Amino acid sequence: MKIVVFGKGAVGGGLGLLMAGKGHDVSYADARRGIEGAEVKDADMVLLAIPFQGVGTLAASVKGDSPLTGKILMDATNPVKGDWSPETDFGISDEEVKSAGEAVQRFFPDSRVVKVFNTVFADNFKTERLTVGGSKISTFVAGNDPEARGSVVELAKELGFEPVETGELFTARYLEAMAHLNIQLAVKMGRGTDTGFLYFDRNN
Numbered sequence: 393m394k395i396v397v398f399g400k401g402a403v404g405g406g407l408g409l410l411m412a413g414k415g416h417d418v419s420y421a422d423a424r425r426g427i428e429g430a431e432v433k434d435a436d437m438v439l440l441a442i443p444f445q446g447v448g449t450l451a452a453s454v455k456g457d458s459p460l461t462g463k464i465l466m467d468a469t470n471p472v473k474g475d476w477s478p479e480t481d482f483g484i485s486d487e488e489v490k491s492a493g494e495a496v497q498r499f500f501p502d503s504r505v506v507k508v509f510n511t512v513f514a515d516n517f518k519t520e521r522l523t524v525g526g527s528k529i530s531t532f533v534a535g536n537d538p539e540a541r542g543s544v545v546e547l548a549k550e551l552g553f554e555p556v557e558t559g560e561l562f563t564a565r566y567l568e569a570m571a572h573l574n575i576q577l578a579v580k581m582g583r584g585t586d587t588g589f590l591y592f593d594r595n596n
């Protein structure tokens with residue numbers, strides 16, 4: 393697949409290497425240059441791996457028809473402030489929007505937004521670190537379009553994660569809360585980032 397990644401930091405860089413390692417055609421785009429500066433037209437999937445606060449600006453650079461129309465837009469962002477506390481301003485004046493994931497869907501209404509990878513610390517985006525005691529690290533997958541969600545589940549599986557579908561995009565609220573807990577444990581409680589979530593389901 394052709395996958396365009398906005399952001400070449402810890403998350404974009406790590407996931408990009410994992411995806412390229414599986415033979416995907418990965419390229420990077422600088423979100424600060426706006427949507428026109430990014431070659432997204434031919435992309436099968438696009439990954440958002442920039443600070444959430446930059447997403448509204450990127451969306452505002454779309455003039456006319458969005459080149460992301462119909463595309464799967466993976467949202468790995470977490471709404472956090474500089475001091476790691478939760479960002480509660482989602483940049484949308486609609487009280488129905490209660491997560492970054494839902495805000496991203498509003499910013500890019502013609503895209504198929506799927507929240508994913510946000511609950512995994514970037515340190516773990518390496519093949520050898522995706523398993524713990526024989527179990528794969530969980531990544532949770534939320535989105536309104538079941539087909540898009542399914543495609544992201546397949547990608548996450550291929551990369552070596554244990555994907556767990558959580559349903560529609562409103563569940564991004566829960567996934568972002570998990571990320572805040574992750575940060576609380578890692579930063580405030582001193583556990584560091586070699587930590588994360590393993591979901592178990594004895595019946596499946």
Ligand SMILES: NC(=O)c1ccc[n+]([C@@H]2O[C@H](COP(=O)([O-])OP(=O)(O)OC[C@H]3O[C@@H](n4cnc5c(N)ncnc54)[C@H](OP(=O)(O)O)[C@@H]3O)[C@@H](O)[C@H]2O)c1
Nearest residue numbers: 399400401402403423441442443444446469470510513514
């Ligand atoms: N780090 C983690 O463990 C982790 C895990 C899951 C999710 N997340 C989320 O994933 C996203 C990326 O995190 P990260 O750790 O990869 O951050 P990072 O290492 O700081 O990289 C951020 C990337 O976004 C670019 N960027 C910074 N500010 C921007 C802006 N205002 N507009 C557009 N682009 C901007 C940076 O470009 P320059 O280098 O040129 O500044 C860089 O390429 C964040 O939303 C974060 O909350 C992080």
